[in-house]
Amino acid sequence: MPAVKVKFNAAKRNAEYANKTPAKKLTLKHYSTIRLTIRAQPSILNRMVEQSSQPLDAVFRALADPTRRAMLRTLADGERNIGELAAPFRMSFAAASKHVKVLEAAGLVGRRVMGRRHVCRIEPAPLAAADEWLRYYQRFWTEQLERLDALLKAEDRAASKHSKRRRAKR
Amino acid sequence: MNEPGIVKVTYSFSASPKRVFDAWLNPETTGQWLFATPTGKMVRVEIDPRVGGRFVLVDRRNGEDVEHTGEYLEIDRPRRLVFTFGVPKYSPLFSKVTIEVEPAAQGCDLTLTQEQVPVEYLSSSEKGWTGILAGLARCLAESA
Numbered sequence: 001m002p003a004v005k006v007k008f009n010a011a012k013r014n015a016e017y018a019n020k021t022p023a024k025k026l027t028l029k030h031y032s033t034i035r036l037t038i039r040a041q042p043s044i045l046n047r048m049v050e051q052s053s054q055p056l057d058a059v060f061r062a063l064a065d066p067t068r069r070a071m072l073r074t075l076a077d078g079e080r081n082i083g084e085l086a087a088p089f090r091m092s093f094a095a096a097s098k099h100v101k102v103l104e105a106a107g108l109v110g111r112r113v114m115g116r117r118h119v120c121r122i123e124p125a126p127l128a129a130a131d132e133w134l135r136y137y138q139r140f141w142t143e144q145l146e147r148l149d150a151l152l153k154a155e156d157r158a159a160s161k162h163s164k165r166r167r168a169k170r
Numbered sequence: 171m172n173e174p175g176i177v178k179v180t181y182s183f184s185a186s187p188k189r190v191f192d193a194w195l196n197p198e199t200t201g202q203w204l205f206a207t208p209t210g211k212m213v214r215v216e217i218d219p220r221v222g223g224r225f226v227l228v229d230r231r232n233g234e235d236v237e238h239t240g241e242y243l244e245i246d247r248p249r250r251l252v253f254t255f256g257v258p259k260y261s262p263l264f265s266k267v268t269i270e271v272e273p274a275a276q277g278c279d280l281t282l283t284q285e286q287v288p289v290e291y292l293s294s295s296e297k298g299w300t301g302i303l304a305g306l307a308r309c310l311a312e313s314a
Contacts, residue, residue, distance in 0.1 A: 141177065145181040
């Protein structure tokens, strides 16, 4: 799968999203192939929800469709009109337009009308929020399970000590 | 490759499937690890382990109470547990968590998947029920 570079060309929007901190350059190999190494604070969730203007479930619903993911990959290379987005799929303009509307509703795509042309561009902020959500929870659940494992092992150790003592008494 | 919006974690335990499964639903055990933080203190553990029952686990962190809550959707001991989960303090969103426990040569393998659930589908979300009940009330009022 080709690597996708998401360019932060809408610097203003990103600065707003990233809580007034300078916009970071974001490179996503693929939105659904997430590298899970970064530790996020719980407060990040708060920030994610407040600052991503679209609920994440709309984002994930939009990303669940392979055609829409392919459209986003195309848009990551630069702006396209709806006809250009439809071309690789041999789909009608109307069908492509429907997909674009779902992406738009999720905040993943913005649209500019130039005369009769509708030019679409990628909006990376919701993708970053979705990515953050996944990373945070992957780490969160791994930590929970590690703690459970440690607890069960501690119980085992306590039980084996106890039975050794009992055997020694006999 | 993960599906978009789905978190998947697998973990191998040396303990039996029953012990691992029960650790999710026994208040004494659960409060010691689930949603607990190393520096926090678990101040409230309520578990109603039946389908439709709810759980509330409150961890006190630096004097701040963080409530984890949800509702059990499926309980199939010791194989499968499904519940909704949210931390209202941090997010109005709830997600669905599925725990699957498979026996292994030594102990068991646990697979956890978490997916976001659109708020409107959640029976435990106030929005869901309030909306449904308000609709019912309107229907009744109109037909009266």
